[in-house]
Amino acid sequence: MQALEEIKVLELSRTLAGPYASMLLGDMGADIIKVEQPEKGDDLRHFTPPSWNEESCYFLATNRNKRSIAIDLKSPEGKEIVYKLVKEADVLIENFRTGTLDKMGLGYETIKEINPRIIYCSISGFGRTGPERFRAGYDLLLQGFGGLMSITGEPDCPPAKTGLSIADLSTGLFAVYGILIALFARLKTNKGQLVDASLLDSQVALLNHMIPGYFATGQPARRHGSAHESFVPYQAFTAKDQDIILAIPNNRLWEKCCRALGWEDLLEDFRFVTNDERVRHRAILVTIIQERVSKWESNEIFKLLDAEGVPCGPIHTIDQVVTHPQVLARDMILEVNHPNVKNLRLPGFPIKLSDTPAIFKKHPPLLGEHTEEILRELDYKNEDIQFLKKIKAIE
Structure with missing residues (x-):
């Protein structure tokens, strides 16, 4: 058994924070239906280099345990499919710029009328409120805006970004935390709610002791390279x-x-x-x-x-990490069967649960790989599916 079996997640997110959050839910048993744009798909499919047999390594690392359906959200027929998926979903995750889905008829107020029990997780750069809410947000931008770059790097060098997309990935983790809290609350109230997660809020939260440290001393934390401001050596x-x-x-x-x-x-x-x-x-x-x-x-x-x-x-360098006996003993390198990538290796599951473990079930999907399968689950007939393909509402 897995802890999130029978939980259905509708993913309308792209790039990293949203897909990372949904993947973590999928690892614990949730059914993740990833809605992608026909022909192009998730932007992350085109984040290269690096690539592996023409598949983006970014996408491969962030989209296991999902099913992909390619829908044109701007078409009435495509939107109708989403509405039907919403009726059956427990969670919806989206990371469009603030206001975009409202204009498309897919915002929270519309969706909760269709399914009052749905947990609607909205991920953005700056959050859904405040004077900066309409700004686009990317990992690098928020590492700077949220203060992280001011404390990263050598003291006598310019500010530096972290070696990975920490703003995106940490926001994905916080989003999962919010979603699980909302699901737990729903057990008591039988009602869904809006989960508003942002890259900015996540970075401010991660500043941790540096915030009271500033108010205590009046001095903002500085860059110390690999060193720590509070301990030596x-x-x-x-x-x-x-x-x-x-x-x-x-x-x-x-x-x-x-x-x-x-x-x-x-x-x-x-x-x-x-x-x-x-x-x-x-x-x-x-x-x-x-x-x-x-x-x-x-x-x-x-x-x-x-x-x-x-x-x-x-x-360690990355090659030393992925071959280290301790990493291998912890099952942190997954061997994955993929239709386009032979001997695919992905990061494993970081949390080990004794009774409800994470399980690998599905390779990172090809674009629209499960479109027909999902539509049939919604009782679409073959002739309906062929018509939707003909008018390019699906792929």
């Missing part, structure tokens, strides 16, 4: 053979680290006795540690520190 260093991480957030671990590596002299230096002093003398201490670490092979450091329980480790 807590950053990357370069050993003789590779870059490594030392993550030492308290005095107990600092003492263990120094004794394990023979750095007792640092324990006797008043500048480094407490974490507050180490932060105050950050530049001096980091220079000393870097000079010493550079003379060691990384495995020598890891062996000594691991024996004392001091957090440390390598900075």
Whole structure:
């Protein structure tokens, strides 16, 4: 059994945040019906490079466990199909610009009249209220607007984006959180509701301690590269053979680290006795540690520190991550059968549930792969389907 079996999700979203959210629901058993534009499909299908046998790796990574139906939402016949799907759906996820679906007759007020129990999740860049609500929102834009880029990168370099689409992906996670809360609330009220998730809100939420930190000090957080503003040493260093991480957030671990590596002299230096002093003398201490670490092979450091329980480790490249025994032991690389991509590999399921686990059931769909199948479930006859194809309401 899966936790979300018998939950039907209608996905009207494109690119990353919405599709990522629906995929996570699909992994836990929900039936995801992905509505795509005929001929073109989800914009994510065209996000290349990288591609694999002409399939976008972005799309492949974000659309497993779904069925694709290609519908022209601007045609009356196509819209009627959506209305029929809405009647049977538990959740609708969309990420059109604010106001777009309202004009098309697919906004929340219209949809809840058709199905009062539906959970309508609206994902946007800036949210559905406020002075910026009509602005387009993309991951990079919101990493900047939401403050994330101001704290990412080296101190003496321009602001940097994260190496992945953190604004989109985190918003997808928050959207799933909101959807599950709304489904739980529906058990009590028997009514659906609007879930309004935005990239901006997600980034502000992720600033976490930096918000009260600003109000406490009057100083906004700054960029520290791989280092941490509150702990030293807590950053990357370069050993003789590779870059490594030392993550030492308290005095107990600092003492263990120094004794394990023979750095007792640092324990006797008043500048480094407490974490507050180490932060105050950050530049001096980091220079000393870097000079010493550079003379060691990384495995020598890891062996000594691991024996004392001091957090440390390598900075892996992607190829090292996907072949690491721990990653493989956690089933974090899925082997997928796909009609166009031989030996497809995808990220696995990050949450392990003992009784209702995530299960891989469907490969990332081809555009419109399930159009006829879904229409037949809605009691469309063969002649109806052929007519809809003829007028290009479906593909």
